[in-house]
Amino acid sequence: MGLSGVVRRYKFHLRRRFGRPSEKRVLDVGSGHRPHDDATHLVDLLPEDNSERGKPIQRVGLPLLLATVEALPFKDKMFDYVYASHVLEHTVDPAAACKELMRIARAGYIETPSPFYEQGYNYPNPNRGWSFHRWFVYIGEGDTLTFEPKTSQTIDEFCDCRHGQFIKKVYQSVGDLNRVHRVLPRECNYTVLHWEDKFKFAVKIKQGNQTRC
Template structure:
């Protein structure tokens, strides 16, 4: 992953972006849209797009955390496959950990290309999903020859009991356990096992960030980006 599209431009402002905290440069004059940001919109967002009002209009967002919006940002309730904006209306689009959820992925990608001049897309990495796969992710996303590739994701953990174990430890006592297929200990274990699980979970989180090229799929694009959908829908 590199930032070659932006690196040589003057007067840019750099922001850690998406779950991977990837440094991305923004021109202060750009109009920026963050689509599907939930509780954690990008600080440079001028427009926030959410599909459902309850995702952002209640004290807690989809993750269970309090909703935070940048000061002065406009909230628009819209479906990502039919965005209510003109062609190339935004200088930059942030799309962080949204595409893996979208059923009509062709329509979603077409709309991002239509309304945006450039942007940053991040999803969980395909190989990371083999270890940490929630059943509500519809797609395994990878980057091949500069194009995003969407493969239908299974409902259950691809690695069976091993994947279930990893998910249970990684998200030990976390909000992500809600409605997830995990082992009972994930919701809280007796001492001293509890302390061991807390330490292992923290180490796994650090390793996940250190292995960002494997655990995240990232695309910085300009003009338009390419994508492929393989194997139909889940």
């Protein structure tokens, strides 16, 4: 599923939950060069620096506040919905970021690259990977949004489980990220969380061999 499919699924979830988006406050955190169509407010950081986004930032006639996801300048539950797509893998403090999303909104959508995608983008050339992504993000036990540090060591460590080792063999045999990700199911490429009221999260410090699944 491409980006258009992601947007359609998000819109469906939003409208099913709240009805007409035009009647609600919707915040897009890290709106970047492609703000969400249903957003009423935008937040981003460093508007003149495009090193961590694909293209120059777009304002599309909406209020744009400069802030970090760890410290959002809004009142509690000010928004009906918050959209945070490909943001949390950049944060310096995942715990603070998650708490802020739950504080300022009643529900939301979170999406990041999956650990497999992060590792695949890095393979086989370590200089190719998203060096500005700080975390592997995945859904852990009990539907917990889980963060593990992404380092020069962990980027090369595929999950020890049979699924992780299978993906590693696929990368080794194909050697082309785009070809691999076109055939993998969406859940292999992206970590996605729809939440209402609150969600569980955990920030792990890696110790010993990689066991991420």
